[in-house]
Amino acid sequence: MTDRRGPDADFEEVLRYLKESRGFDFTGYKRSSLMRRVRHRMAQIGIDDDIDYIDHLQVNADEFNALFNTILINVTGFFRDAEAWDHLRDEVVPTLLAERGPDDPVRVWSAGCASGEEAYSLAMVLAEALGPDRFRRRVKIYATDVDDEALAHARQAVYHDRELQGVPADLVTRYFEPQDGRHAFRKDLRRSVIFGRNDLVQDAPISRIDLLVCRNTLMYFNQETQAKILGRFHFALLPRGVLFLGKAEMLLSHSRIFDPIDLKRRIFRKVVGGSEGPAHLVTQALVQDRRFDVGGLDQLREHAFSAGPVAQVVVTGDDVLALANRQAETMFGLSAKDIGRPLRDLELSYRPVELRGHVEQSRAERRAVRIKEIEWVRPPGESLWLEIHLNPLIAADNTVLGVSIVFHDVTAARRLLDDLEYANRQLESAYEELQSTNEELETTNEELQSTVEELETTNEELQSTNEELETMNEELQSTNDELQNINDTLRERTGELDQVNEFLESILTSLRAGVVVLDLEMRVIAWNRGAEELWGLRRDEAENEHLLNLDIGLPVADLRPVVRQALADASFLAEVKVAAVNRKGREVVVRVVCSSLRSNAVRSNGAILVMEQQA
Numbered sequence: 001m002t003d004r005r006g007p008d009a010d011f012e013e014v015l016r017y018l019k020e021s022r023g024f025d026f027t028g029y030k031r032s033s034l035m036r037r038v039r040h041r042m043a044q045i046g047i048d049d050d051i052d053y054i055d056h057l058q059v060n061a062d063e064f065n066a067l068f069n070t071i072l073i074n075v076t077g078f079f080r081d082a083e084a085w086d087h088l089r090d091e092v093v094p095t096l097l098a099e100r101g102p103d104d105p106v107r108v109w110s111a112g113c114a115s116g117e118e119a120y121s122l123a124m125v126l127a128e129a130l131g132p133d134r135f136r137r138r139v140k141i142y143a144t145d146v147d148d149e150a151l152a153h154a155r156q157a158v159y160h161d162r163e164l165q166g167v168p169a170d171l172v173t174r175y176f177e178p179q180d181g182r183h184a185f186r187k188d189l190r191r192s193v194i195f196g197r198n199d200l201v202q203d204a205p206i207s208r209i210d211l212l213v214c215r216n217t218l219m220y221f222n223q224e225t226q227a228k229i230l231g232r233f234h235f236a237l238l239p240r241g242v243l244f245l246g247k248a249e250m251l252l253s254h255s256r257i258f259d260p261i262d263l264k265r266r267i268f269r270k271v272v273g274g275s276e277g278p279a280h281l282v283t284q285a286l287v288q289d290r291r292f293d294v295g296g297l298d299q300l301r302e303h304a305f306s307a308g309p310v311a312q313v314v315v316t317g318d319d320v321l322a323l324a325n326r327q328a329e330t331m332f333g334l335s336a337k338d339i340g341r342p343l344r345d346l347e348l349s350y351r352p353v354e355l356r357g358h359v360e361q362s363r364a365e366r367r368a369v370r371i372k373e374i375e376w377v378r379p380p381g382e383s384l385w386l387e388i389h390l391n392p393l394i395a396a397d398n399t400v401l402g403v404s405i406v407f408h409d410v411t412a413a414r415r416l417l418d419d420l421e422y423a424n425r426q427l428e429s430a431y432e433e434l435q436s437t438n439e440e441l442e443t444t445n446e447e448l449q450s451t452v453e454e455l456e457t458t459n460e461e462l463q464s465t466n467e468e469l470e471t472m473n474e475e476l477q478s479t480n481d482e483l484q485n486i487n488d489t490l491r492e493r494t495g496e497l498d499q500v501n502e503f504l505e506s507i508l509t510s511l512r513a514g515v516v517v518l519d520l521e522m523r524v525i526a527w528n529r530g531a532e533e534l535w536g537l538r539r540d541e542a543e544n545e546h547l548l549n550l551d552i553g554l555p556v557a558d559l560r561p562v563v564r565q566a567l568a569d570a571s572f573l574a575e576v577k578v579a580a581v582n583r584k585g586r587e588v589v590v591r592v593v594c595s596s597l598r599s600n601a602v603r604s605n606g607a608i609l610v611m612e613q614q615a
């Protein structure tokens with residue numbers, strides 16, 4: 001039995017199951033849209049409970065694919081957001097190529113390439129800039145996605161008319177070849193585009209990239225995962241490498257590793273981390289300026305130093321605290337007693353930051369050192385943010401007199417920056433949310449469209465079935481009419497036959513002589529009134545009986561030879577006289593004429609016996 005918990009915990013359980021059973025980690029995706037997509041899939045198959053859905057995933061091998069297709073939104077297009085692509089073509093790519101030698105490789109990565117339109121758009125832009133020959137020699141476009149189905153489509157490089165809507169007509173002519181009513185990307189250039197599966201969350205990045213295009217993909221991940229992926233992109237790019245994002249992806253909160261080239265079009269350049277810049281600060285303050293003779297200068301200097309608005313201390317070349325201004329005394333609890341003490345004996349040497357290493361560095365390297373973003377948590381839990389500047393104090397004879405240490409309180413600026421970053425993040429994620437919802441809507445719209453198309457197809461099928469039924473109906477109707485005609489004809493014929501029968505019957509009845517008709521088996525098929533009167537046997541008693549079985553006063557066995565001949569020979573006719581006993585019991589002589597019953601001249605169908613009592 002699975003235990004039932006809260007809805008969110010159950011949803012996490014679904015994600016955990018997918019990770020463990022399929023190795024796919026959705027936990028870094030934005031929950032709101034991820035949940036919407038999973039729920040959408042569940043609704044499609046009529047499941048509303050997450051745990052039931054896990055059961056369903058366990059027993060239906062194909063369900064993962066269906067879920068995957070629902071979650072991964074593959075909306076894409078050639079030159080999607082045309083304005084940004086125009087800028088890439090007109091400004092970014094020419095600069096990028098100009099910064100490289102004429103034979104240098106150009107390595108491009110389309111990350112989250114979906115069905116390949118983005119990768120082939122890049123191929124067209126670069127082929128236009130370099131010409132096809134140099135493109136083939138220099139360019140490699142790595143196009144990756146996590147969706148194998150989308151990659152399979154991309155590898156085919158074949159697109160419908162409507163998918164090429166974003167491609168200018170002259171590019172369609174130059175870069176696509178007709179193939180079975182569709183358009184295939186030119187094979188010679190296609191070879192420079194390499195497709196592969198790469199999960200941005202889990203897999204290692206491709207390296208030494210000049211241009212990294214990752215559009216409308218980052219926005220599906222939460223902040224933490226975005227930061228992780230951007231770290232990998234930073235690693236993937238060469239120095240001065242360019243990152244091209246989607247229009248909803250602003251990257252404001254990662255400004256330390258990427259500089260915007262064009263924020264509006266979301267084009268950034270990699271920031272290369274390095275030293276703090278050359279140090280050449282020679283502190284003139286301690287150099288005796290002999291041009292003016294100002295009285296009491298030492299005292300003046302001391303007061304000026306002491307009154308400085310920023311906390312400052314000076315340590316000598318031997319690491320002894322030489323000076324501390326008022327701000328420093330207040331901030332670090334120093335007093336006149338501490339002047340002359342070794343720095344290492346003071347709390348200041350290790351709080352708020354380990355200072356001695358930096359002092360030593362500044363002195364040894366004779367350069368300014370800046371320690372950024374030091375957080376100092378002071379009782380009762382209040383945070384102070386400091387930026388510490390260390391400057392070597394170098395005398396005219398080039399000896400190092402000591403090091404000046406200035407503690408700038410940047411708490412207010414830091415708070416502002418935090419607030420700004422927070423606001424930026426909010427803005428970014430609201431914008432991304434909007435864009436991803438938009439793409440979801442596009443997908444839903446496409447789904448609706450295909451449902452409408454299915455309904456239209458079903459409708460057309462029904463219509464044609466209907467037409468077939470109508471045709472069949474018409475055929476049945478005409479068959480029916482024909483049958484009716486046949487029936488009428490039959491009825492007419494039956495009427496005629498009835499008349500003929502009646503006519504024959506009346507002939508037979510009107511004959512005074514007894515008439516008996518036999519079939520080929522010698523069974524009685526007609527027995528007229530004359531026969532009834534002669535032998536006292538009713539018609540219904542005689543018909544269907546064998547001649548030889550008739551119990552009448554006629555010695556029927558004597559007639560057998562002539563009857564046989566009449567049955568065998570169609571032209572047979574004979575007359576015999578036989579002694580018999582009639583119905584009244586009187587002995588009489590009966591004249592019997594036996595002839596064959598003919599249907600044609602060749603065959604006999606039976607025999608006719610005409611019997612008359614002799615006077």
Ligand SMILES: C[S@@+](CC[C@H](N)C(=O)[O-])C[C@H]1O[C@@H](n2cnc3c(N)ncnc32)[C@H](O)[C@@H]1O
Pocket residue numbers: 072073074075076077080111112113114115118144145146147150198199200201214215216217220246439
């Ligand atoms: C909306 S499409 C963007 C396609 C194209 N870049 C564009 O802008 O037209 C997002 C793509 O990101 C892919 N994707 C989602 N999660 C991914 C991941 N973890 N690793 C790589 N690609 C992923 C999806 O499969 C989908 O093809």
